Amino acid sequence: MSKRALIAGESWMTYSVHVKGFDSFTTSTYEEGVEFLQNALEQGGYEVEFLPNHIADRSFPTAISELEDYDVLILSDIGANTLLLHPDTFVKSVATTNRLDLIAQYVRNGGGLVMVGGYLSFQGIEGKANYKDSPIEDVLPVTLYKGDDRVEKPSGVIAKLVSPEHPCVDGVEDNWPALLGYNRLKPRENATIIAEHEGDPILAVREVGEGRTAIFASDCGPHWAPPDFVQWDGYNLLWQGITDWLAGIIK
Secondary structure (H helix, E strand, O other): OOEEEEEEEOEEEEEEEEEEOOEEEEEEEEEEOOHHHHHHHHHOOEEEEEEOHHHHHHHOOOOHHHHOOOOEEEEEOOOHHHHHOOHHHHHHOOOOOOHHHHHHHHHHOOOEEEEEOOOOOOOOHHHOOOOOOOHHHHHOOEEEOOOOOEEEEEEEEOOEEOOOOOHHHOOOOOOOOOEEEEEOEEEOOOOEEEEEEOOEEEEEEEEEOOEEEEEEOOOOOOOOOOHHHHOOOHHHHHHHHHHHHHOOOOO
16 A cells, blocks of 8 residues: 655754854855654655755645645644745735645545644744644644743653553553653644643644544654654654554554
C-alpha cells in the first residue's frame, strides 16, 4: 500500500551582521529541521514530499484534489501567513484560494493533519504564527491561546504518557527523553490526550468529519527536541504511529 505525506515548513534563513571595530559585514545561512521526521516516515514506508517555507508560499496545493493526493499533511513551524498569502495575491493583488479553508476541507473529507510545535506553529513567538480563530484551529484537537504561547523549559521537561492504550503509541514506552519547550494549548472536550506535561497536552488527537487530526506541541527536531529525543529508540515508532493513525491505517 502506497503511503504519501506532505511536510510544509521546517526551514529558516538567518541574516547576521558581524561588527569588528570600525568594520562590519553580513552573512546569511539557510537551514532545515526536517531530517529526523522525514527519516522516521520514510522508514515507516511513506513517500515524503517536503515544502520548505520559502517554497510553500507558492507551491503548497491550491486545489482539494491536489491535497487529497496525500494521506497525511504535516504543518511544522510554518505560519498562517505563508499559507494565506500566495505571491499572486500579495504581490499582484490577484484573488487566490484560501488554503486554510482548503486544509480544513481536506480533513473533513477524510484527510489526516498534524501540527507540530515551534516558534511559528499554533500562535508561536509574539503570536506571529497566528492560527487563532482560523479554519485550522477549528479542526485541531485543541484551541489556542491569544498571543505568545511558548513554554520555554531550558532545564528540560518530561512528557507523561496518559493514554498508553491508544494505537498511535503502540510500542512506545513511557520513558520519553526531556523536551526543552512546547506551545501551550487547551484540549477540546472531544479530543484524546495521549501525552501531557502538568495538564498541558503534548500529544493529542481528534476525529473530525471523515478525517483525523493531531497535535504534537513540542518540536520534531532541534531546538525544543534535543539530540537525546530525536535519537531516542521511540522517536521513529512515535511518528510512524501518529501518521499511520491519521492516515486511517491503524484504527
